[in-house]
Amino acid sequence: MTIISRLSPFLLCLLLLVSNLSHLNGQELKTVNFRSPLDIPLFLSGNFGEIRSNHFHSGLDFKTKGQSGLSVHAIERGFVSRIKVEPGGYGKAIYIQHPNGYSSLYGHLMDFRNDLAEYVKSSQYQRESFSVDLYPKPGQFSVEPGDYIALSGNTGSSQAPHLHFEIRDSQTQNPVNPLLFPFEVYDSRAPQIKSLYIYSLTGRKDLKEPLQISLSGSNGTYKPSGKQIWPIDIVSGIGVETIDFLDNSSNKCGIYELKIFFDDGLIFSSKMDEFSFSESKYINSLIDYRIYDENRKQVLKAFIEPNNSLSIYQYASNQGKIQIQDTLIHEIRVQINDVHLNKSEAKIMVRLNPGEFDEFTVALPYYSNFFSFSEKNHFEEKNILLEFPQNSFYDNVFFYYESDSIPPGAFSRIHRLHDSSVPLHRSFKLSIKPDSLPDHLKPYAIIARVSEAGEYHPAGGYWEEDYLVTKSGSFGDFTVCIDSIPPSIQYTGNLKNEVLRAGNSITFTIEDDFSGIKSFRGTLDGKWILFDWDPKTSTLKHKTDKALLPRGTQKELILRVLDRLGNIAEFKKTVTR
Numbered sequence: 001m002t003i004i005s006r007l008s009p010f011l012l013c014l015l016l017l018v019s020n021l022s023h024l025n026g027q028e029l030k031t032v033n034f035r036s037p038l039d040i041p042l043f044l045s046g047n048f049g050e051i052r053s054n055h056f057h058s059g060l061d062f063k064t065k066g067q068s069g070l071s072v073h074a075i076e077r078g079f080v081s082r083i084k085v086e087p088g089g090y091g092k093a094i095y096i097q098h099p100n101g102y103s104s105l106y107g108h109l110m111d112f113r114n115d116l117a118e119y120v121k122s123s124q125y126q127r128e129s130f131s132v133d134l135y136p137k138p139g140q141f142s143v144e145p146g147d148y149i150a151l152s153g154n155t156g157s158s159q160a161p162h163l164h165f166e167i168r169d170s171q172t173q174n175p176v177n178p179l180l181f182p183f184e185v186y187d188s189r190a191p192q193i194k195s196l197y198i199y200s201l202t203g204r205k206d207l208k209e210p211l212q213i214s215l216s217g218s219n220g221t222y223k224p225s226g227k228q229i230w231p232i233d234i235v236s237g238i239g240v241e242t243i244d245f246l247d248n249s250s251n252k253c254g255i256y257e258l259k260i261f262f263d264d265g266l267i268f269s270s271k272m273d274e275f276s277f278s279e280s281k282y283i284n285s286l287i288d289y290r291i292y293d294e295n296r297k298q299v300l301k302a303f304i305e306p307n308n309s310l311s312i313y314q315y316a317s318n319q320g321k322i323q324i325q326d327t328l329i330h331e332i333r334v335q336i337n338d339v340h341l342n343k344s345e346a347k348i349m350v351r352l353n354p355g356e357f358d359e360f361t362v363a364l365p366y367y368s369n370f371f372s373f374s375e376k377n378h379f380e381e382k383n384i385l386l387e388f389p390q391n392s393f394y395d396n397v398f399f400y401y402e403s404d405s406i407p408p409g410a411f412s413r414i415h416r417l418h419d420s421s422v423p424l425h426r427s428f429k430l431s432i433k434p435d436s437l438p439d440h441l442k443p444y445a446i447i448a449r450v451s452e453a454g455e456y457h458p459a460g461g462y463w464e465e466d467y468l469v470t471k472s473g474s475f476g477d478f479t480v481c482i483d484s485i486p487p488s489i490q491y492t493g494n495l496k497n498e499v500l501r502a503g504n505s506i507t508f509t510i511e512d513d514f515s516g517i518k519s520f521r522g523t524l525d526g527k528w529i530l531f532d533w534d535p536k537t538s539t540l541k542h543k544t545d546k547a548l549l550p551r552g553t554q555k556e557l558i559l560r561v562l563d564r565l566g567n568i569a570e571f572k573k574t575v576t577r
Contacts, residue, residue: 005060011191030182032076032181033181034076034104034167034181034183035076035145035146036073036075037062037073037074037075037104037163037165037438038062038073039071040064040065041184041186042183042185043246044185044246044251045162046060047060047253047254047490048177048178049177049255049272049275050253050254050256051286051287051298052283054282054283054284054473055280056272056275056283057254058166059105059107059166059167059175060166060178061163062163062165062180063162064162066161067108068110068151068153069152070152070163071151071152072109073148074096074104074143074147074149075098075145076096076098076145077099077142077143077144078097078099078103078104079097079138079140080094080116080136080142080149081103081135081136082094082134082135082136083134083136083537084132085124085130085131086131086133087131087535088535089157090157091106091107091153091156091157092104092107092108092109092111092153092156092162092443093105093109093111093156093164094109094150096102096143096149098537100340100458101169101170101171102168102170103167103169103170104165104167105166105167106149106150106164106165107158107160107163107164107165108152108153108156108161108164109150109152109163110154111151111153112150113148113149113150116379120134120138124530125383125555128521130531130532155341157536158536166178167181172276174274174277175274175275176274176421177273178338179256180339183225185188185473187246188249188340188342189246189256190220190267190336190338190343190344191242191243191244191336191338191344192222192242192244193242194214194222194241194345194346196238196239196298196348197212197213197239197514198210198211198213198230198236198237198238198348198350200235200239200354200357201231201233201236201303201321202354206398206422208357210288210447211230211357213230213348215346215507220343220344221345222344222345223290223347226547227349229351230348230349231350231351231352231353232322232330232351232352232353233348233352234292234324235321235322235323236322237301237319237320238268238301238302238320238322239299239300239301240300240336241299241300242258242344243255244336254340255337256272256339257338257379258270258271258300258302258334258335259335260302260320260332261331261333261335263330264323266315266317267320268313268315268317268320269314269315270300270310271314271362272314275310275311276311282310282425283307284423284424285305285307285310285423285425286300286301286308286310286312287301289421293421295419301320303316303321303322305394306394307373307393307394308394315546317372324352326352327351329351330349331349331359332349345369348413361501366400367398367400368399368400369399369464370397370399371388371396372396373392373393373394374390374442376388377392377399379399381403383412383430383432384401384403384430385429385467386417386428386430388430389426389428390424390518391425391426392426392428394423397422401415403415403542407454409456409481410435410448410456410479410480410481411436411479411482412433412435412480413435414479415432415478416473417475417476417477417478419475420475422475423474424438424474424475426473427469427472428471430433430447430467430470430472431464431466431467432478432479432480434480437480442463443566444482444565445461445463445481445482446458446480446481446482446483446515447459447460447461447468447470447479447486448478448480448481450476451477455548456479456481456514459478460564468480483513483515483563483564484567485513485514485518485568487561487563488510488571489509489561489570490508490509490510490511491506491508491509492509498574498577499574499575500557500573501576501577502549502575502577503544503577504543505543505544506541506575507539507542508531508539508540509540510538510540510563510569511565512561512567515563515564515565515567516563517561517563517564518562518563519561520533520560520562521559521560522542522558522560524548524575526556527548530543531559544577549576549577550574552577553577555575556573556574558570
C-alpha cells in the first residue's frame with residue numbers, strides 16, 4: 001500500500017489543495033500581508049517586469065487621480081533604511097526595511113514627512129548638494145503599518161503624477177513582483193496576443209526578417225485568419241507580440257508568464273517573479289530590438305541568444321529553438337498567463353519549408369569585420385578607433401562600417417557604425433580624430449550622434465592625444481562638433497526693479513542648447529542655498545525662509561550654471577524678502 005493511499009480522505013484533499021495553491025500555474029503565492037501604500041483604490045498605469053528602454057520596470061505604478069499630494073503610507077512596520085533625492089530616476093524616494101525579509105520603495109514623491117524632510121534638508125546643506133543618497137541608522141526613523149511617510153508626486157523621471165512602488169528582497173535587493181502579494185489590485189482580463197513571429201535561425205540569420213502572423217480573437221483565444229499552414233526553417237524560433245491589461249485601466253502592461261509548446265511538448269517558458277538589476281539590460285536580447293527600435297512594438301523572443309543570462313527563463317529546451325527534419329505538419333501553441341491566472345492561447349500549424357525565408361532577406365550582405373560576442377573586438381579605420389569589451393553583443397556580429405562627408409557645422413566626417421537597431425550589452429570605446437579643428441576650439445569639442453533627420457545629439461568626449469574619446473552604448477552615426485555657448489538662466493518672476501523681491505520661492509529656468517547642464521550653484525551673500533532641480537521642466541526652485549533671508553533684509557544672490565563642456569552662465573542680483 002502506498003503512503004498516499006493510506007491517507008484519510010480529508011488529509012488527502014488538504015494535501016492536494018495545498019499543492020495546487022503552491023504550484024498553481026507555476027506561481028509562488030506569498031503569505032506576507034502588506035497594507036496598501038495609498039488610501040484610494042489601487043489602479044495601475046504600469047506593472048512589474050514591463051518593458052522599458054534598456055531595463056525592466058521594477059515595480060508597480062499606482063495612479064494618483066492625476067494629481068500630486070496624496071498621502072503615502074508604510075505598508076508594514078520597519079525602519080527607513082535609505083532616502084534618495086536625485087533629479088532623474090525615482091526623484092525623491094524612501095526605502096523601508098521590514099523584519100520579514102522584504103523592503104519597500106516609494107518613488108517620485110513630492111515631499112517627505114516633516115522629520116524626514118528636516119533630516120534630508122540638513123544633509124543637503126551639510127553636503128551643499130541637491131542630490132543626496134542617505135542611509136539613516138536602523139531605528140532612527142521607525143514606522144508602523146499605515147504610518148504616513150510622504151506625499152505622492154511627479155519628481156525624477158516621472159512623466160505624470162503617480163506613485164512608483166517596489167518590494168525588494170532585503171538581502172539581495174532584487175525587486176520582487178508585488179502582485180504576488182495580496183494587494184487589492186483587480187484583474188479579470190486575459191492578456192492579448194497580437195502577432196506571432198517565426199524566425200529563421202540558420203545561416204546569416206541577421207539578414208533575415210521574421211515572418212509575421214497577425215492574430216485576431218478575444219477572451220483568451222487568438223488565431224490567424226484561415227487555416228493556413230505556415231513555413232518553418234530547419235532551425236527556427238518563435239516571437240510573440242503580447243500585452244496585458246488590468247481592470248479599470250487602459251494602460252498597456254507587461255505579461256507575467258510565457259509558454260511555448262511544440263506538438264504539446266513544452267519547449268520554452270519564462271516568468272516574471274523576480275530579477276536582478278545587474279541583468280536588466282538583457283531585456284534588449286529578450287525583445288526583437290530591431291522591431292522595437294523601428295516602431296516601438298514589443299516582440300518577445302522565445303529563444304535565447306548565446307550571451308543572454310536572464311534569470312526569468314524557467315525552461316528552454318535547446319535554448320528555445322525548434323529543430324525539425326521531417327515534412328510533417330506540426331502544431332505550435334503559445335500560452336500567456338498573467339499573475340491573476342487569466343490565460344490566453346494561440347495556435348498555428350507549421351511545416352518545414354526553408355525556401356520561403358529567402359523572400360525576407362534584407363540588404364547589406366557585406367561586412368567589414370566579424371565580431372565574436374565572447375571576445376574583445378577592435379576596429380580601426382582612418383581617423384576612427386573602436387574597442388569592444390568581451391560580451392558586448394548578444395550574438396556574433398557581422399560588423400560593417402562606412403564614412404560620409406563632413407556635415408555642416410561639424411569637424412569630422414560622419415562615421416557610420418553598423419546599425420542602431422542592433423543592440424549592445426556593454427558600452428564600447430569610440431575614438432574619433434577630427435578632420436579639421438582649430439586649436440582654440442578643442443576645449444569645446446564633443447562627439448555627437450547624428451540622427452536620420454541630420455540633428456546632432458551630444459555623446460560626450462574627452463581628449464586622448466589627437467583623438468576625441470567617449471563611451472557609447474549603441475551603434476549609429478557619429479561626428480565631431482563644438483559647443484561654445486554657455487547655458488541660459490531666466491528668472492521667472494518680475495525683474496523691473498534692480499532689487500529682486502522674493503516671495504515664498506525664487507524660481508529660475510535654466511537650459512543648455514547642446515551638451516546639457518552639468519551642475520549649478522546658488523549662494524546668498526556667499527553661502528550655499530538649496531535649489532530643487534527638475535530637468536523635465538528645466539526649473540530650479542529655492543524655497544525662501546526667514547532663517548536664510550529674514551524679511552526686510554537684502555542679500556546678494558548669485559546663481560552659476562555650468563554645462564558639460566565648462567561653459568558658465570551667471571545670474572547676480574540683490575534680493576530682498
